[in-house]
Amino acid sequence: MSKEIIISVQNLMKKFGQFVANDDLSFEVYKGEIFGFLGANGAGKTTAIKILCGLSTPTSGKISVAGFDAYTQTNKIKHNIGYMSQKFSLYEDLTITENFRFYGGIYGLNKKQIQDKTKQLLERLKLEDAKDKIISSIPLGWKQKLAFSIAIMHDPKIVFLDEPTGGVDPITRRQFWELIYETAHQGITVFVTTHYMDEAEYCDRVSIMVDGKIIALNSPKNLKNEYQAKSMDEVFLKLTRN
Amino acid sequence: MQLFRSFVKKEFYHIFRDVRTLLILFGLPIALILIFGYVVTSEIKNAKIAILDHSKDKITTEITNKILSSGYFILSENLKSAKQIEEVFRQGEVREVIIFEPEFSKNLSKTGQANVQIITDASDANTANLILNYTRAIIQDYSMSLNKIPAQSIKIIPQTRMLYNEELKGVYMFVPGTMALILLLVSAMMTSISIAREKEMGTMEVMLVSPLKPLQIILGKVTPYFVLSFINAVTILLLGVFVFGMPVKGSLILLLGESMLFILLSLSLGILISTVSPNQQVAMFISMMALMLPTILLSGFIFPIENMPPLLQWISHIMPARWFITVLKNVMLKGTGLLFVWKESLIMIGMTVIFISMSVRKFKVRLE
Incomplete structure (x- = not known):
């Protein structure tokens, strides 16, 4: 794997008044890797993601995403990232094609690009026949994959997945991770937060956040060795209990 | 521009695919105006x-x-x-x-x-x-x-x-009053609900992460409602004039201009409501309780402001509809020009500016 740095975070601090949400975070994410961002609820994951996506300004620290500065170039950052959340964020009353058209449109793709991308992504999901179905009528697993496809429709350098597998059955989750692998192979960096520790095993590297600090960052294999644990689940419990 | 077009197009899809929205948009105005109209001429x-x-x-x-x-x-x-x-x-x-x-x-x-x-x-x-x-x-x-x-x-x-009501104010109130009510309903309630729905569905999050700027999101949201509200205003005016014989003595351009101003005011109010409501129910509730009822009761639509106790008269000053109704009455019934309604127009412009700046601030706070 190449070691080209795509996200660089140095001494990131984010304070809300007295409350420190992100306390001196420093980490790097490499191009094309699947980077797991783990932590209990309230550990500061969402705050960090918001900063990386250009939605929120850091209090201090040096942050660069896809080569752009998180203070001054948030708009360039936004053009180069994709985002998908647990809510899937598709319009329920629009058809699959219309959703593609809308999201392609707001990323500035032209008609031809949107048509080509829609065709290509639907072929990959084998959903060409369903392209005129209204979103509210299709199963949850499809929605999840569609939301992911839409998030990478504009060929971003990085795609942020915020708990993308919430409420989805294990088989669909497995299929979804295959999609993630495929995407990473194409060179798109995947930055993913999750609650499921078995999913953490699929990541190239994992960071674990507790109370606003990153207390561990390594590949799942190394982490398991280091903490003498059989699974990531155990690693997580050992780390968060102390 | 292409970006804006795809946004507005999507918004029209939402509107035309939802029967309830369509009914509120087009059924309600006609029903209301006919009901009020025939009560008056019965x-x-x-x-x-x-x-x-x-x-x-x-x-x-x-x-x-x-x-x-x-x-x-x-x-x-x-x-x-x-x-x-x-x-x-x-x-x-x-x-x-x-x-x-x-x-x-x-x-x-x-x-x-x-x-x-x-x-x-x-x-x-x-x-x-x-x-x-x-x-x-x-x-x-x-x-x-x-x-x-x-x-x-x-x-x-x-x-x-x-x-008890010497000058008989209130006879032709129903057309201006209904118009104010409907424009407020369509513009403020529908926009606030539709923005709240984006929040609820999580689509707002995705739009905020996208290169769209907050102002573009807001403009994209309100443009369709502005167009539809204006169509509504014209429909109500036509019904008022041709079905109920409401006179339009003043300038038609002034009348339409003032209507657009009031629509803008209502839209900015709707955006403000949406920034404080986490979901559609709250947005609807606030629109109903904070807008509809006071508008019906305090704007002079049904009860003459002159007959109200001083406290309520004072409160009626902050009802956007009050000023619009006054303008409509002046322009339609008395045929007065801008010279006589500039005060009301300025108040409406002022309110719009206040609401918009408040929502922009709220919008930013929420992003933090």
Whole structure:
């Protein structure tokens, strides 16, 4: 794997008044890797993601995403990232094609690009026949994959997945991770937060956040060795209990 | 621009695929205006009247008979003195008192003129107006029939007074009032709900992460509602003019301009509501409780502001609809120009600016 740095975070601090949400975070994410961002609820994951996506300004620290500065170039950052959340964020009353058209449109793709991308992504999901179905009528697993496809429709350098597998059955989750692998192979960096520790095993590297600090960052294999644990689940419990 | 187009297109899909939205947008305005319209123009039957006849001669008796046989009126009682007038009105049954002056026939034959006074209970302005017009018409009819016999002109002059609401404000209130109400409903409620829905569905999050700027999101959201509200305004005006004979004495361009201003005001209010509501229910609730009810009650739509207690009169100043209704009335009924409604227009512009700056601030706070 190449070691080209795509996200660089140095001494990131984010304070809300007295409350420190992100306390001196420093980490790097490499191009094309699947980077797991783990932590209990309230550990500061969402705050960090918001900063990386250009939605929120850091209090201090040096942050660069896809080569752009998180203070001054948030708009360039936004053009180069994709985002998908647990809510899937598709319009329920629009058809699959219309959703593609809308999201392609707001990323500035032209008609031809949107048509080509829609065709290509639907072929990959084998959903060409369903392209005129209204979103509210299709199963949850499809929605999840569609939301992911839409998030990478504009060929971003990085795609942020915020708990993308919430409420989805294990088989669909497995299929979804295959999609993630495929995407990473194409060179798109995947930055993913999750609650499921078995999913953490699929990541190239994992960071674990507790109370606003990153207390561990390594590949799942190394982490398991280091903490003498059989699974990531155990690693997580050992780390968060102390 | 292409970005903006795909946004607006999507918004129209939302609107045209939701039956409830469509009904509120197009069904409600027409239904409301027809209901209010026909309440106002409905016929009067069996209205109770009292008569105070100071002369009790042949002509007054004939007039009385003619009025009572018309089918519109029922004689409640014959009064004996003017003191009783106030009393019968207070009891609430009697809608109108007709008073013939003393020596009615004599005056008529001597001078060709006689006076009859008609007093109506105008606390219900619309009914009072109708009753008055019916009575007047009957008396006129009678005086015409007198004229046919002798060559000289004989005049019976009805002198009318509308008690409790002397200038009869409120007769043509329903068109301006309904228009204000509907524009507020469509613009403020529908926008706030549709923005709240984006939040609820998580699509707002995705749009915020996208290169779209907050201002573009807001503009994309409100443009379709601006267009549809304007269509509504025009529909209501057309209905008002052609179905109910509402006059448009002033400049049509000014009227449409003021309507656009009020639509903008309502839209900015809707955006403000959406920034404080986490979901559709809250947005709807706030729109209903904080907008609809006060607008109906306090804007002068149904109850004249002049008759309100001072505190409520004061509160009515912050009702956006109050100013719009005043403008509509001035332009449509009195035919006044911008020179006379600049104050109201400025207040509406001021409100719009305040609401928009408040929402932009809220929007930013939420992003943090």
